[in-house]
Amino acid sequence: MATMSFRLKMIMGMAVIQTAMLVILITYGITVLQSSNEEELVKRTATTARLFASTAQPAVITSDLSALDSLVKEVLSNPGIVYARVIGPRGVLAAGGDSAALDRKFVPDSNIKAAKNELFNVSADIEVADQTYGRVELGFSTAGIRELINEARIRTIGISIVSIVLVVLFSSLLGFYLTRGLRALRNGTRVISGGELGYEIPVRGTDELAETAADFNEMSRKLLALERERARKEEEILRLNVELESRVDERTQQLSQLNQQLEHQAMHDALTQLPNRALFNDRLHITLLAARREKTHFAVICLDMDLFKEINDTMGHHAGDMVLQHVARACNRTLRDSDTVARMGGDEFAIIMPRVTGVESATAVAERLLEAIRQPLPIGEKWVQVGASLGIAVYPDHGEYEQELLHHSDAAMYEAKRKKLGVVAFRPELSDGRQEQVALKGELRHALEHKQLVLHYQPKVDVSSNRVNGVEALVRWEHPRLGLLYPGQFIPLAETSGLIKDVTIEVVKIALRQAREWLDAGVRLPIAINLSTSNLQDRGFPDLIGVLLEKWGIPGELLEMEVTETAIMNDPARAVENINKLVELGVQVSIDDFGTGYSSMAYLQKLLVAKIKIDKTFVMSMGSGERSEAIVRSTIDLAHNLGMKAVAEGVETENAWGKLRELGCDLAQGYYMSKPLPPEELTAWLSGSAFASGHAVLT
Numbered sequence: 001m002a003t004m005s006f007r008l009k010m011i012m013g014m015a016v017i018q019t020a021m022l023v024i025l026i027t028y029g030i031t032v033l034q035s036s037n038e039e040e041l042v043k044r045t046a047t048t049a050r051l052f053a054s055t056a057q058p059a060v061i062t063s064d065l066s067a068l069d070s071l072v073k074e075v076l077s078n079p080g081i082v083y084a085r086v087i088g089p090r091g092v093l094a095a096g097g098d099s100a101a102l103d104r105k106f107v108p109d110s111n112i113k114a115a116k117n118e119l120f121n122v123s124a125d126i127e128v129a130d131q132t133y134g135r136v137e138l139g140f141s142t143a144g145i146r147e148l149i150n151e152a153r154i155r156t157i158g159i160s161i162v163s164i165v166l167v168v169l170f171s172s173l174l175g176f177y178l179t180r181g182l183r184a185l186r187n188g189t190r191v192i193s194g195g196e197l198g199y200e201i202p203v204r205g206t207d208e209l210a211e212t213a214a215d216f217n218e219m220s221r222k223l224l225a226l227e228r229e230r231a232r233k234e235e236e237i238l239r240l241n242v243e244l245e246s247r248v249d250e251r252t253q254q255l256s257q258l259n260q261q262l263e264h265q266a267m268h269d270a271l272t273q274l275p276n277r278a279l280f281n282d283r284l285h286i287t288l289l290a291a292r293r294e295k296t297h298f299a300v301i302c303l304d305m306d307l308f309k310e311i312n313d314t315m316g317h318h319a320g321d322m323v324l325q326h327v328a329r330a331c332n333r334t335l336r337d338s339d340t341v342a343r344m345g346g347d348e349f350a351i352i353m354p355r356v357t358g359v360e361s362a363t364a365v366a367e368r369l370l371e372a373i374r375q376p377l378p379i380g381e382k383w384v385q386v387g388a389s390l391g392i393a394v395y396p397d398h399g400e401y402e403q404e405l406l407h408h409s410d411a412a413m414y415e416a417k418r419k420k421l422g423v424v425a426f427r428p429e430l431s432d433g434r435q436e437q438v439a440l441k442g443e444l445r446h447a448l449e450h451k452q453l454v455l456h457y458q459p460k461v462d463v464s465s466n467r468v469n470g471v472e473a474l475v476r477w478e479h480p481r482l483g484l485l486y487p488g489q490f491i492p493l494a495e496t497s498g499l500i501k502d503v504t505i506e507v508v509k510i511a512l513r514q515a516r517e518w519l520d521a522g523v524r525l526p527i528a529i530n531l532s533t534s535n536l537q538d539r540g541f542p543d544l545i546g547v548l549l550e551k552w553g554i555p556g557e558l559l560e561m562e563v564t565e566t567a568i569m570n571d572p573a574r575a576v577e578n579i580n581k582l583v584e585l586g587v588q589v590s591i592d593d594f595g596t597g598y599s600s601m602a603y604l605q606k607l608l609v610a611k612i613k614i615d616k617t618f619v620m621s622m623g624s625g626e627r628s629e630a631i632v633r634s635t636i637d638l639a640h641n642l643g644m645k646a647v648a649e650g651v652e653t654e655n656a657w658g659k660l661r662e663l664g665c666d667l668a669q670g671y672y673m674s675k676p677l678p679p680e681e682l683t684a685w686l687s688g689s690a691f692a693s694g695h696a697v698l699t
Contacts, residue, residue: 048078192223330373392425419488515558
């Protein structure tokens, strides 16, 4: 079904409205015309009747019938009058016109609509002296009035038709004028919808359509501006998308690299770049499965640093980090690419050697590794020798499961550390001992808190005079479950657990209390105490010793500190500073186990050391080799040349005693004279021993 255009709708609407208005006007006009004509007729008939009555009055009075007949004929000559009749007192005097109308009963009509037989009956009284003397009756035809009204209606209809035509024509012209702007707007809209933004339509005049056209043009310009802005934004978005894609690609690569780094970090130690515990356990599991399948051997080695905590405490964590990196490099240089070296935490390392023929081949590799680790390491202006203890367990000889192999290699490592053997392969008897060591490590702090440490004292005898010159305090642990424990059973535990400082301070306190008791008993006996590396490198240690000496009222010369060469060389400058502070307190300082380390002669000259103790391994070997005797002789000469005394330890035979006297050694200690004794037994020994007779320590 075709749709009607807006223009046609507008024309038809205006035509309908105008036609309706014309119909209303015409209907109203015809009605008014008819009504006015009827009223005019009624008035005219009434006037005619009164005039007829007035004219007929004289003839009626005189009963002049001929005059009345003439008068009736004259009245009938008027158009529209159908009949006329004059009635006097005694009846009809004259009548004329339509006989049928005259024969009907006369009924006056009040309006045209009430008239019957197309006659309008009207009458008028003939009055004489204000008295009715008769009347006249007239009948008017209504056909003329109706014809007049019909002619008026026809003319009105004609005028209406012409008016409607004019209305349609006017509406068409107005519609064309009004829709011309709308068509321009429609065409402009189509052009813009087709993509030609910025299109403008002509603006004519200043009316509302012109304003609408101007608004349309403004809209078109804004749309063009918006389109250009959109295009610019789109280009910007495209550029940003390209840039974003580039950044996403770049960030994806970075994230991929970071993921690889995170994976590496998750499975490797950040400091040494070695595999960590998680990766080690994974590789150990894979190695064990392969060895079971192929029926081959592989070795697990646990490695723990010696005196690592002391290095950290005395030289700082940076030095400790350098030591750990040094161990990692030594492992990488010495071991094969197929071997796995992992840092398990702290100063603990673990190694998997997937191809070994047995314990002997694993031990040979471990010893080469230990030699590489022991190479001196430069830290700043100092050289530090790094030590380590290694324990070996071989599959399947020492275990068939992962944790079993780790436990056994750890037990062997602890045995190496406890006995300072460097490398130890697992033996079945080490397993129970390792468990006991773990338990002891947890009980050591309890032992310090509950005063379970005691001292035994070994006399130092003047070789030339056979008189006791002092004692060395050797610590023991009175364990409530295991009985008396010797230093080798718990001092390594103290070193690895960080309790060595507390153990040393406790030993000093016990020794000073004993010195006080001896002084009160009249015995003046210097006591030598072994000093740990941690204490020697502690700046506050000399001040603490001063406080303790003052607390117990002990002269400084009754206290002697024995330090090892290794403890001095970890930080020689700090060692020299602290040793000099101790000497200022009157405390004597001696170098223990001389000849086993890497002492610098330059520092040895700076140290205010009173004695050099010759290591027992050289003393005990004097009878079996010239080299050991030469070392002892050279050490004694060195001590004397530096103004120091030489002390030999480990004297167990009369032959060794005689040899030391011959070489000019100053002091000696060992089982030949006396083993370490508790305080009360030492007091008894001083009273009865041949070496103590006439001794100079009693005051």
